[in-house]
Amino acid sequence: MELDAQFWQSRYENNQTGWDLGSASPxxxxxxxxxxxxxxxxxxxxxxxxxxxxxxxxxxxxxVFVIDLAEAPLKNFKSKAPEFPENQLIQGDxxxxxxxxxxxxxxxxxxxxxxxxxxxxxxxxxxxxxxNGKFVxxxxxxxxxxxxxxGGSKIxxxxxxxxxxxxxxxxxxxxxxxxxxxxxVFFIARK
Numbered sequence: 001m002e003l004d005a006q007f008w009q010s011r012y013e014n015n016q017t018g019w020d021l022g023s024a025s026p027x028x029x030x031x032x033x034x035x036x037x038x039x040x041x042x043x044x045x046x047x048x049x050x051x052x053x054x055x056x057x058x059x060x061x062x063x064v065f066v067i068d069l070a071e072a073p074l075k076n077f078k079s080k081a082p083e084f085p086e087n088q089l090i091q092g093d094x095x096x097x098x099x100x101x102x103x104x105x106x107x108x109x110x111x112x113x114x115x116x117x118x119x120x121x122x123x124x125x126x127x128x129x130x131x132n133g134k135f136v137x138x139x140x141x142x143x144x145x146x147x148x149x150x151g152g153s154k155i156x157x158x159x160x161x162x163x164x165x166x167x168x169x170x171x172x173x174x175x176x177x178x179x180x181x182x183x184x185v186f187f188i189a190r191k
Contacts (some may be wrong), residue, residue: 003114003148005069012072019108019149020048024055026175027138027186028105032056039063040102043128045094046109050077057084065101067094095120100130106137106187111149118152118160126164126191135165135189138173142183154185165189 001007011017024032032052038060044053047066054077056064067090068074074089090097094109095117104125113121125135143151154170161168173184 003112005071008068008070008112009072012070012076017048019112021051021177024051025107025138026177027173027184028052028107028136029055030175031136031186031188032059032061035061035103041065041100041130042103042105043067043097043099043101044105044107045097045125046107046112047077048073048108050074050081052105052107053077053084054081057081064088065090065099067092067097069093095124097124097128099128100133101128102130102133104129104133104135106135106139108149110137111140111147111151113148113150115147115150115152122160122164129191131191133191135191136187138176138184138186140180140183141172141185157185157187161187161189165191 032055041063042056042061044050044066047053047068050066053064053066065088071091074091078084078089110121129135139157140149140151141154157170167190170185170187173186176184
């Protein structure tokens with residue numbers, strides 16, 4: 001199975017988006033509400049319908065960028081947030097993105113890519129962060145049959161993070177949505 005732009009576009013066109021919560025994830029909202037500097041440059045890779053970007057933008061964060069392989073979710077997001085700057089909506093491949101960010105948010109990209117690309121994904125994330133930048137988000141702490149999504153464990157994630165980040169906080173998520181209770185970890189990794 002080729003997890004390319006066409007695959008993901010088809011999933012959106014056929015309304016096969018079971019991962020989409022319909023709103024920003026509560027653990028991420030809790031984290032966002034603690035951020036004081038609304039000028040930081042934020043990236044949300046594999047943003048999907050970009051509920052987290054919408055939440056941030058509506059709460060005064062104007063320097064938010066989103067990237068997704070598929071066009072459909074970006075159009076969905078733009079229809080919900082018409083004031084969101086066009087130049088901050090990127091349809092493309094995260095792995096070839098060139099820029100730097102203070103904060104990168106992980107919501108569903110890590111579990112959507114081929115697991116063979118995970119090490120490359122973490123390295124790319126680290127390379128896109130400014131000095132002392134943070135990589136923050138949610139990961140599944142369980143396995144799945146087939147995929148996507150592709151699961152994993154805290155032990156596995158630490159092995160990816162350790163060579164690329166100086167400080168790593170990785171704990172079971174206490175405020176996941178009900179269907180994901182007990183199966184998510186929240187992390188903060190500082191470059």
